[in-house]
Amino acid sequence: MNRPCGPFDAATARSYYMTPPHVILNRHSFYPGASMIARLSFHSVTFLAALAVLALNLTHAGAGEPDLAAILRARGIQPLTPAQPALAFELAGLDGTKVALADFAGRWVLLTFWATWCGPCRSEMPSLQQFATKHTAEGFTVLAVATGSDVGQVRSFVSKLGLSFPVVLDEEDRVAALYRAHSIPMTYLVDPGGRLVGLARGARDWSHLDELVAELRVASPPSESAEGYAAQSTPQAPVELPASLAPPTAEAELLGSGVAEPGEPFEVKIRIHWAGTFEDYLLHAPEITLPAGVRLLGLSGATSSQTAAPVVTYTARLAADAPGDFTIDPIELRYTPQGESEPISSRLSGPAVKISAPTYLGMTRSQAFAAGGGGLLSLGVAGLGLRLARRRRHAERERREVAPDSSLDGILDQARAHRIAGDVVSCLELVCTLRRRLGLDIADAAEQRELDAFMERARYGGQPPTFQEVDRLLRQMEREVRTRQPHLDPEDGPGGSLVARTTAGG
Numbered sequence: 001m002n003r004p005c006g007p008f009d010a011a012t013a014r015s016y017y018m019t020p021p022h023v024i025l026n027r028h029s030f031y032p033g034a035s036m037i038a039r040l041s042f043h044s045v046t047f048l049a050a051l052a053v054l055a056l057n058l059t060h061a062g063a064g065e066p067d068l069a070a071i072l073r074a075r076g077i078q079p080l081t082p083a084q085p086a087l088a089f090e091l092a093g094l095d096g097t098k099v100a101l102a103d104f105a106g107r108w109v110l111l112t113f114w115a116t117w118c119g120p121c122r123s124e125m126p127s128l129q130q131f132a133t134k135h136t137a138e139g140f141t142v143l144a145v146a147t148g149s150d151v152g153q154v155r156s157f158v159s160k161l162g163l164s165f166p167v168v169l170d171e172e173d174r175v176a177a178l179y180r181a182h183s184i185p186m187t188y189l190v191d192p193g194g195r196l197v198g199l200a201r202g203a204r205d206w207s208h209l210d211e212l213v214a215e216l217r218v219a220s221p222p223s224e225s226a227e228g229y230a231a232q233s234t235p236q237a238p239v240e241l242p243a244s245l246a247p248p249t250a251e252a253e254l255l256g257s258g259v260a261e262p263g264e265p266f267e268v269k270i271r272i273h274w275a276g277t278f279e280d281y282l283l284h285a286p287e288i289t290l291p292a293g294v295r296l297l298g299l300s301g302a303t304s305s306q307t308a309a310p311v312v313t314y315t316a317r318l319a320a321d322a323p324g325d326f327t328i329d330p331i332e333l334r335y336t337p338q339g340e341s342e343p344i345s346s347r348l349s350g351p352a353v354k355i356s357a358p359t360y361l362g363m364t365r366s367q368a369f370a371a372g373g374g375g376l377l378s379l380g381v382a383g384l385g386l387r388l389a390r391r392r393r394h395a396e397r398e399r400r401e402v403a404p405d406s407s408l409d410g411i412l413d414q415a416r417a418h419r420i421a422g423d424v425v426s427c428l429e430l431v432c433t434l435r436r437r438l439g440l441d442i443a444d445a446a447e448q449r450e451l452d453a454f455m456e457r458a459r460y461g462g463q464p465p466t467f468q469e470v471d472r473l474l475r476q477m478e479r480e481v482r483t484r485q486p487h488l489d490p491e492d493g494p495g496g497s498l499v500a501r502t503t504a505g506g
Contacts, residue, residue: 071215072198078245083195087236089175091168094155099168105229107222108140109190113181116153118345120203121185125161130207132165138213139222147176148347179239183247183344191220194229199245202342248274252331254351261358263319265297268328268351270314278310284334286314294320302425320355327352408481419470427470428455434477
């Protein structure tokens with residue numbers, strides 16, 4: 001390093017190395033440019049030190065800022081990123097007073113959609129009351145929107161539980177549609193600025209969230225400002241949710257003409273679909289409220305992936321005991337989202353069916369009896385013949401629908417066609433038919449139990465086996481058919497028994 005000229009003994013050295021740089025350079029100003037070097041060195045050190053302090057302060061500031069998304073995830077609430085403005089609405093409370101979302105500007109709001117018919121909704125209401133009791137004074141509000149419920153039932157329920165937080169009536173489900181609350185309970189977390197920042201699906205215990213409240217108060221303290229609170233546009237577009245959070249939608253329809261006779265089966269089809277994959281939801285069998293005089297004969301399910309979205313279709317086979325007009329309503333559906341422990345529910349308005357008394361040449365049975373004599377006998381015989389013919393046609397149509405080609409090769413071809421179309425359940429049903437025809441359901445009981453489990457999950461859980469597993473079962477059936485070379489004994493006719501052909505050496 002450069003050293004100053006002149007006497008430089010030990011004492012001078014100690015003094016030199018213990019003296020600040022700018023003092024040394026000023027003292028030995030005979031260096032060319034020494035003052036400039038001193039100034040540059042000093043300012044450089046000062047600048048670097050300032051940068052270090054600034055970086056340290058920023059680091060501490062970042063560490064102190066709460067991560068809202070992480071806070072919500074830790075409590076089982078899905079963060080909505082980016083946050084979006086809440087949609088403005090105004091609904092009537094139980095006393096007729098209008099209540100608007102904007103009335104709670106500057107506060108944290110738990111905006112929950114529920115109904116009196118929804119079991120999970122009813123189960124979480126006491127915990128929401130406990131939350132409101134503990135945290136209302138801290139800037140938090142519970143606002144409950146009752147959807148699709150009878151006003152009298154809502155009043156009775158609120159009175160029975162002693163709910164003190166605001167409850168409003170969405171009798172036409174208009175606000176529920178805006179917030180895409182097709183399945184309930186569904187609770188949005190609205191921050192003091194009127195933004196949707198989190199979403200909770202399904203029932204939960206809200207009574208033990210003291211830490212969440214404390215963290216949210218730090219993240220966004222309640223305020224008195226209401227400027228720009230909640231989005232208002234005409235017409236309003238529904239809330240935009242990620243595909244993984246959008247709940248399933250469903251519709252129900254009556255198959256056929258909508259008219260049947262007493263004792264004659266009719267079918268209602270319930271179709272459920274959503275964006276994403278079959279693994280996103282575990283479906284539960286629908287609960288159908290049947291009117292008096294209507295009974296359930298059976299319930300089956302099928303899955304399909306022919307479209308971009310998963311589809312699960314339930315078919316309810318029903319019959320009525322007497323003539324009349326019946327409405328199969330309501331139909332309650334339940335799904336458990338992946339990663340959640342409690343289901344969410346939705347309710348459908350079911351179709352109407354007309355059950356007509358049997359007629360004989362334009363007359364009811366009682367009218368035919370009143371006609372008397374030979375005419376009655378003739379009408380009875382003719383009507384009986386017509387009815388038997390109709391039943392035969394109905395049975396033949398069902399037989400054709402179930403197995404258009406009853407040969408083993410034909411059944412195998414149908415199974416392959418369903419596999420190609422992505423209809424796994426129909427494919428598995430035909431595999432079961434082949435196994436029964438070949439006697440494999442008894443010979444290999446373990447394999448049959450596994451196949452029955454596949455069928456159960458696919459029908460009622462919306463979780464079909466993989467296509468690789470289906471292909472394995474189809475290849476197995478192909479080998480069995482080729483090995484046994486089955487044929488029908490000619491003496492038994494088209495529906496005869498299965499005979500196994502032996503080899504020449506046998």
